[in-house]
Amino acid sequence: MSDLPTVTVLGTGTMGTGVAHSLLREGFDVTVWNRTGSRAAPLADAGARVAPTAAQAAHGADVVLSILFDTAAVLDVLDAAGPSVGTGAVWVQASTIGRDGTAIVVERARQLGVTLVEANLLGTRQPAEEGKLTVLAAGDPDVLAGVAPVLDAISAKVVIAGTEVGQGTALKLACNAWLATITAGTAQSIALARAEGIDPHLFLDAIAGGTSDSPYAHLKGAEMIAGEFAPQFALDGLRKDIGLISEAAAQAHLDPALLDALTDLYGSAAARGHGRDDIAAVYTAFGTARAPSPGRD
Known part of the structure; x- marks a missing residue:
């Protein structure tokens, strides 16, 4: 039985698909979800579970990675899936949404009782597929330490930008x-x-x-x-x-x-x-x- 955390990837666009492949290659138990289900379906052939809803995808995961387009998308998915995130699980916000958007998401996570850190992704399709992204992380150091195996699996380098969510975004x-x-x-x-x-x-x-x-x-x-x-x-x-x-x-x-x-x-x-x-x-x-x-x- 693997000691690795179970991971959910919400959003399987170019970056999310690459990240999911990297996690699967490193032996993680991965569940994926995408608003347009057909974009997530091919990951089943690589070994991922494809969930029909964001809430079902997040249920039971140790780490939830959101890799979405903008603030509105992150808030929508956080509202849908946040209540399904278990005690002790961590939501890793990996979307580029700016400082103002990040502040709104942090507050929404607080209201939902979701533990949240950020891990902005620097790189494109190929580094994502190869697990060679640069991760710009910020948040509570103890929480970041807990998700380090996930961040290490998708990156060549992790840069800790600070202890406050928003510093990675900056x-x-x-x-x-x-x-x-x-x-x-x-x-x-x-x-x-x-x-x-x-x-x-x-x-x-x-x-x-x-x-x-x-x-x-x-x-x-x-x-x-x-x-x-x-x-x-x-x-x-x-x-x-x-x-x-x-x-x-x-x-x-x-x-x-x-x-x-x-x-x-x-x-x-x-x-x-x-x-x-x-x-x-x-x-x-x-x-x-x-x-x-x-x-x-």
């Missing part, structure tokens, strides 16, 4: 601001190289191994050059996050100039029909997507 927003910036910056450089008649691969060659290099620039840059935007992190998801980042920046009285530019760029790509594509599709905002690449096939 760190996630800072990280996603960087992600949005470096992706858009890579797109601009590739578009500029192409516009000047330069093979855009040479931009990636030029920064390789230098102090300005970034593995992410090479990953997303290759997708931009190929004009292939299979979703790892959906552009509409990052647009939502940029909105949360902008709200946090406004509350902190930070200059919004860069965030306003990012809002416009990702919004332009979405308006071109790329909202469900990968964030690399921000390249289309520069007006040169799928242009032939000089110099290399």
Whole structure:
């Protein structure tokens, strides 16, 4: 009989599906639920139990992971499943919902008598599937210690952002601001190289191994050059996050100039029909997507 905690994953989108696979691979007893049941059903073949409702999924679990799109979704599922969470169980909030949304969720959990910590997930489809996410955790240290086996199973690294739920969210927003910036910056450089008649691969060659290099620039840059935007992190998801980042920046009285530019760029790509594509599709905002690449096939 396994000594591992039983885990429920609520939300089997790109990240939730990857997390469930990683937990199953590490030997956890996993139950999954998704509002659209067909998206959870394939996990049965991997060994998960698929529950018909969030409440049934949460019943009897030691750890409940919610990986949902926004605050409204988290509150809806918490209201539905919270009363089924047993004494001693822990709800791990892993959705990117911003500081204000997190405060609302914390209060709702308190009203329901649900023990809650947060574990924001940094990474995309492949790291989720491989158990190599970075987890940004916050909350009561003793509670976090109790869910450590679950967090370790889905991650390459766990960063403890603080002892208060909300500090992990703050760190996630800072990280996603960087992600949005470096992706858009890579797109601009590739578009500029192409516009000047330069093979855009040479931009990636030029920064390789230098102090300005970034593995992410090479990953997303290759997708931009190929004009292939299979979703790892959906552009509409990052647009939502940029909105949360902008709200946090406004509350902190930070200059919004860069965030306003990012809002416009990702919004332009979405308006071109790329909202469900990968964030690399921000390249289309520069007006040169799928242009032939000089110099290399």
